[in-house]
Amino acid sequence: MKDNLFFDHIILIDDDSIINHVHELLVKRHIAAKNITSYLNPLNAIIAIQNLLQQENLKILVFLDLNMPEITGFEFLDKVAELENNTKVFDIIIVSSSIDSNDISRGENHPLVRTYIAKPITSNKLKELKENYLQLEVQY
Template sequence: MKIAVIDDDQIFQFLTCKLIEKIAPGYELLSFKNGQDALEFIQTNLSLLQTLPELILLDINMPILDGWQFLDHLIALNSAHYQPIIYMVSSSIDQADLLKSRTYVQVKGYLTKPLSKQQITELLNP
């Protein structure tokens, strides 16, 4: 399984990737510092589905292209073949963001930072 961590917080990226590596050592990890970089990767590789992440941990507040904008652009790609599982990640519980996340069928949940070993285990073994 390929997992993308899209977050401008390099410490969160590093710790989350290390935790995933410990829990599921065979998984391939992709890291992006903003939604634009991740979207460009997906657009470039859309015809090569095996290169794309199946699970995305998506930060809401990022520079250049935030999590909501990333979702809107991903939906606009209109790819019936690429439907990743997405979890929104935020450093705070914002009721408006929680409600907004429920309006996207692609979003399977809303998580607060930092992610725990238990949370990641549950994501990888639903």
């Protein structure tokens, strides 16, 4: 079994720059990526994702906050689902402080969402996420 998880692009979306910075440091320790980019504004992230989806064979992982002032995480999901080529290897992990069962259920049931993680991201949560991904790769 491979012991390393790799993505071409990891995108962090949170309106708090400190959270983005801390999460970026943790993600760099646990998940290999060619590029890790943080966005404070989810609308800018949508543009970046749209550009990435025009390229071939990219593995993209997004860590998405739900409660942001420009648009909510759920509005972000709706907009991203409408993008062309959104069927490529493209996963979204919701990272939210919301403990509302409706938010959790709605997030976990969205076809682009891999899982829902309670804020903040921690080393243990990333290790568990990595193990889940690696187990799925072995099954295929």
